[in-house]
Amino acid sequence: GAVVSQHPSWVICKSGTSVKIECRSLDFQATTMFWYRQFPKQSLMLMATSNEGSKATYEQGVEKDKFLINHASLTLSTLTVTSAHPEDSSFYICSARDHRSGPIGTGELFFGEGSRLTVL
Amino acid sequence: RKEVEQDPGPFNVPEGATVAFNCTYSNSASQSFFWYRQDCRKEPKLLMSVYSSGNEDGRFTAQLNRASQYISLLIRDSKLSDSATYLCVVNNKPGNTPLVFGKGTRLSVIA
Numbered sequence: 001g002a003v004v005s006q007h008p009s010w011v012i013c014k015s016g017t018s019v020k021i022e023c024r025s026l027d028f029q030a031t032t033m034f035w036y037r038q039f040p041k042q043s044l045m046l047m048a049t050s051n052e053g054s055k056a057t058y059e060q061g062v063e064k065d066k067f068l069i070n071h072a073s074l075t076l077s078t079l080t081v082t083s084a085h086p087e088d089s090s091f092y093i094c095s096a097r098d099h100r101s102g103p104i105g106t107g108e109l110f111f112g113e114g115s116r117l118t119v120l
Numbered sequence: 121r122k123e124v125e126q127d128p129g130p131f132n133v134p135e136g137a138t139v140a141f142n143c144t145y146s147n148s149a150s151q152s153f154f155w156y157r158q159d160c161r162k163e164p165k166l167l168m169s170v171y172s173s174g175n176e177d178g179r180f181t182a183q184l185n186r187a188s189q190y191i192s193l194l195i196r197d198s199k200l201s202d203s204a205t206y207l208c209v210v211n212n213k214p215g216n217t218p219l220v221f222g223k224g225t226r227l228s229v230i231a
Contacts, residue, residue: 032216043223044164044207093163097216108154109209109219111163 003027004096006112013084014120020080021115023094029074030096034109035067038091047092050077084119091116123147124222126208132228137198141225143208144190151214153184155193156207158224164207167193198229 003026013019023033033050048069049057056069068080081088093114126143133139145153153170168175170182170191181194191208208222 034218044221046218049218091161108166108169110166114163116161 004110004112006094010116012118015085018082023077023112025075025096028098033077033096035079036093086119089119123220124210126222126225129226130228134230138196141193145210147212150210150212152211153191154209158205200229203229
């Protein structure tokens with residue numbers, strides 16, 4: 001299947017600092033990428049939809065000034081957690097849909113490996 | 121009613137058993153359906169797409185019932201390595217839109 005790579009896998013930072021997470025589609029172009037967050041023993045929660053060349057679409061309750069998304073190219077989207085606080089500690093996962101696969105017209109969704117953020 | 125509902129489990133089954141999970145979805149216009157598997161502290165991985173006619177991949181069989189708006193996943197001859205959380209996923213809209221995830225059903229296969 002398609003490959004989506006995410007970096008870094010783990011990050012520990014002090015409260016108040018900013019953290020950037022990168023998401024790359026390695027063997028296909030992704031005009032849209034999705035960012036999710038997952039707290040322990042909870043389900044995946046969609047944070048935002050990242051659109052290449054335009055502004056991201058944020059889900060209700062997600063602060064766009066705190067979670068900055070940049071989709072600079074067809075293969076790279078970044079999520080920056082600004083002024084991180086302990087409550088931002090979570091597992092952040094990006095994903096992209098490869099329209100070359102899956103039922104016609106849909107495309108299967110592939111995930112990056114995830115980035116586990118711990119804010120002290 | 122939630123968009124995608126699953127029994128959270130856990131399902132504790134012995135090795136070799138057959139286990140089935142069901143998932144219901146609320147949007148009758150939903151277009152495509154998937155099962156993902158998520159291991160503890162890992163990202164979800166696509167297990168299989170669910171086609172209208174049903175499909176099988178080795179020990180795994182997926183079925184779709186549009187009239188009743190449910191999807192099923194059957195695992196035969198369970199292995200210890202099948203222990204994971206199984207996520208039911210639905211695509212409600214055409215185009216490059218987010219998928220809707222169920223909360224998952226946890227399976228533990230016991231020796």
